[in-house]
Amino acid sequence: MHRRILAPGALAAASVLLAIPASAASHSPGAPGIGDAYYPAYGNGGYDVSHYDLRLKYQPATDELEGTATLLARTTQDLSRFNLDFLLEVSEVRVNGVKASFEASGEHELEITPKTPLAKGSAVTVVVRYRGVPSSKEAYGFTSWHRTPDGGVGANEPEAAWWWFPGNDHPLDKATFDVSVLVPDGSQAISNGTLQSTSSRAGWTRYNWRSNKPQATYLATLAVGRFDVTTGTTESGIPVVNAYSKDLGDNYGAARASIERTGEIADWLSGYFGPYPFNALGGYVPNTTTGYALETQTRPFYSPRQFAGGTNTSLVVHELAHQWYGDLVSVAEWKDIWINEGFARYAQWLWSEHEGEGTAQEIADYVYASHPADDAFWTVKPGDPGPENQFHLAVYDRGALTLQALRNEIGDDAFFAILKGWPRKYAHGNATVADFRTYAEQVSGKPLAALFDTWLFQPVKPAGPAALDASAARRAGAPERPESWRKIAATNTVHEHGHGHGHGLEGADTH
Secondary structure, three states, X not given: OOOOOOOOOHHHHHHHHHHOOHHHHOOEOOOOOOOOOOOOOOOOOOEEEEEEEEEEEEEOOOOEEEEEEEEEEEEOOOEOOEEEEOOOEEEEEEEOOEEOEEEEEOOOEEEEEOOOOEOOOOEEEEEEEEEEOHHHOOXXXXXXXXXXXXXXXXXXXXXXXXXXXXXXXXOOOOEEEEEEEEEEOOOEEEEOOEEEEEEEEOOEEEEEEEEEEEEOHHHOOEEEEOEEEEEEEOOOOOEEXXXXXXXXXXXXXXXHHHHOXXXXXXXXXXXXXXXXXXXXXXXXXXXXXXXXXXXXXXXXXXXXXXXXXXXXXXXXXXXXXXXXXXXXXXXXXXXXXXXXXXXXXHHHHHHHHHOOOOOHHHHHHHHHHHOOOOOHHHHOOOOOOOHHHOOEHHHHHHHHHHHHHHHHHHOHHHHHHHHHHHHHHOOOEEEOHHXXXXXXXXXXXXXXXXXXXXXXXXXXXXXXXXXXXXXXXXXXXXXXXXXXXHHHHOOOOOOOOOOOOOOOOXXXXXX
C-alpha cells in the first residue's frame, strides 16, 4: 500500500524520513532482468542461486505437472522484492520459511515480496509450490515445452526452464541441481547428471537425478516418456545413460547407432579439450516433432528426424563438444554465442579429419568458396550477430572459419594449447568473445585484434582464403566437396523452434 503524505515544511518531511527504519530505507527491488542486451527480461538481479531442488509429479496422459522448487540463493543487494522467471500457476511461496506475497507480471516474471526485506549477502531459501499444464503456456508467442505421444520434454535455447521450474534463467547464474520426478509406472523420467535412486509405490515410480557441477538453467532438461535405456561406462570411467523413445519408428536404429558412440566420442574430444568435465554422459531421443539438438548438460537432447538420413556421429560430436564449450564455459551474454557454436562446429571439422573424410582446412576452403562475396552469409557478424541471427548458419560456419584462420596464423602448437587451456581457465564460469581474444593473444604471444575483427565483426567476406597458402584444390578451381559435408550440412537445416524473437530463420538445427 502506498500512502502519500502531504506535509508542509522541511521539518515535517524530515520527521517522516526518521519514521522509516534505516535498514528498510536502503532496500530496493531486484532488477527484472539480469542485464543481457539481447534478452533484457531474461534472468533477474539481486541474488545468485547456488542450488535447485525440484520435487515434481508428472502425469503423461494429461501433461499435468505439479512441483515444489526449493532454491538456495544469496542476495547481492539489499532486497525489498525479487523476481523468478516462471509461467505455471503458483499456490504458495515461502522465503526463509515464512509465507511471501507474489504476483505474475510481464511475459514470464514471478514477483516475490518477502515478509521482511533481505539484507545484502544473506543466505536465502525460497520455496515455490506450483502446478499447471506446461504445453498450454506460451511466452512471446511460443512454447519451449514439447508434448510427445507418451509425455513431455523441456529443452530449448535460450529458454526452457520457465515451463517446468522457477529460476534465474540466464547462463550467468549457474547452480547445482537435484531433480526428483514421480511418474506412473511404465514411464521414465530422464534428466541431467547421475541417477541417484528409483523407488516405486502404488503405481508410481520416482526418479532422483543429480547434477553436482554448476549448470545453466537452459541446460537443465526433463523428459518423461517410455524409453529404452542403455547404460555403460566410457574408457575413462564416466557412466553413460542413453534413452530412446520406444516409438521412433524407422529412425530408431540410426539414432541408437549414433548416440551409442557417445562415450567413444567424448574420450576422443578430451584429447583436444582436456578431461571430460562432468561425472555423467549420455543422450536422449524423445518422440518430438522438433528438428534441432541441444547440449543439455551431460545428456544432450536429439530430435528423431535428425537421424532420418541415417547415422550422424558428426551431430553427436557437436553436442558433446558443447559440454566444454557452452556448458563448462558458458556465455556471459547471449551475444557471445560464437564461443559455443563456432567451437562445436570446428569439433565437427576435426572429427571429419579423424574419420578421413576431409581435413579441417579442406572444409574451410569449401565453406569459404561456397559463399560468394555478395552472399548475405557474410553480413552476419558471429562475434555479435544480434538476437535475430543468434543461430544463423554464419555463427557456426563463419565461426569455425575464424578458428581455422587463427590456427593458420599462430600454428598448431599454440592453437591446440588454446583449445585445451580455455575450458580449464574459465571452468564452471562464464566468458566473452573479448576474453577469448585476450587469452589467445596471451598463449600465442601474437597480436590478434585484426584477425578477430576481420572474421567475427566485419559484415563482409574477408579477403583471401582461411589458409595462409591456397590449397591445391583452389589452384585447380573450386574446392571439392569434402566427404563429411553431407553429415555436417545435415545439422544446418532451417532452425525450427517456431518462434522468432531470438532465432534466425536461417539458423542451424544444432545448438
